[in-house]
Amino acid sequence: xxxxxxxxxxxIILGTGLIIAGIGHLxxxxxxxxxxxxxxxxxKKDDTVIYSGLVEIAMGTxxxxxxxxxxxxxxxxxxxxxxxxxxxxxSQYVNKRDGFGLDTDQKRLMRLFFQPVLxxxxxxxxxxxxxxxx
Numbered sequence: 001x002x003x004x005x006x007x008x009x010x011x012i013i014l015g016t017g018l019i020i021a022g023i024g025h026l027x028x029x030x031x032x033x034x035x036x037x038x039x040x041x042x043x044k045k046d047d048t049v050i051y052s053g054l055v056e057i058a059m060g061t062x063x064x065x066x067x068x069x070x071x072x073x074x075x076x077x078x079x080x081x082x083x084x085x086x087x088x089x090x091s092q093y094v095n096k097r098d099g100f101g102l103d104t105d106q107k108r109l110m111r112l113f114f115q116p117v118l119x120x121x122x123x124x125x126x127x128x129x130x131x132x133x134x
């Protein structure tokens with residue numbers, strides 16, 4: 001399989017996952033997502049979940065359908081989204097909030113280690129050229 005085909009598959013899977021998660025924010029997983037909203041966020045938890053769901057749907061759609069020349073920028077934006085929501089994952093761990101089957105400290109802690117994978121996935125699946133070390 002060509003590298004570009006593998007990257008396209010990875011990008012489309014990530015984008016589709018974001019679209020499904022975004023739909024979940026608005027419908028079937030709304031309460032679960034509220035468990036991840038830190039108490040310091042100045043909006044109502046439900047409003048935060050709705051707004052973030054809309055952002056996830058838009059970002060997932062962009063990952064799936066962006067023209068090739070815009071994909072690197074979309075990848076950076078998607079990675080930035082994963083960075084931006086990371087405090088919610090930390091809050092869920094620190095405050096021992098259950099959600100999405102994360103009902104133990106160990107499970108919530110393991111979830112934190114998945115966020116860098118999403119960041120890497122977003123960047124790697126959208127870059128057209130190999131990133132060189134600084």
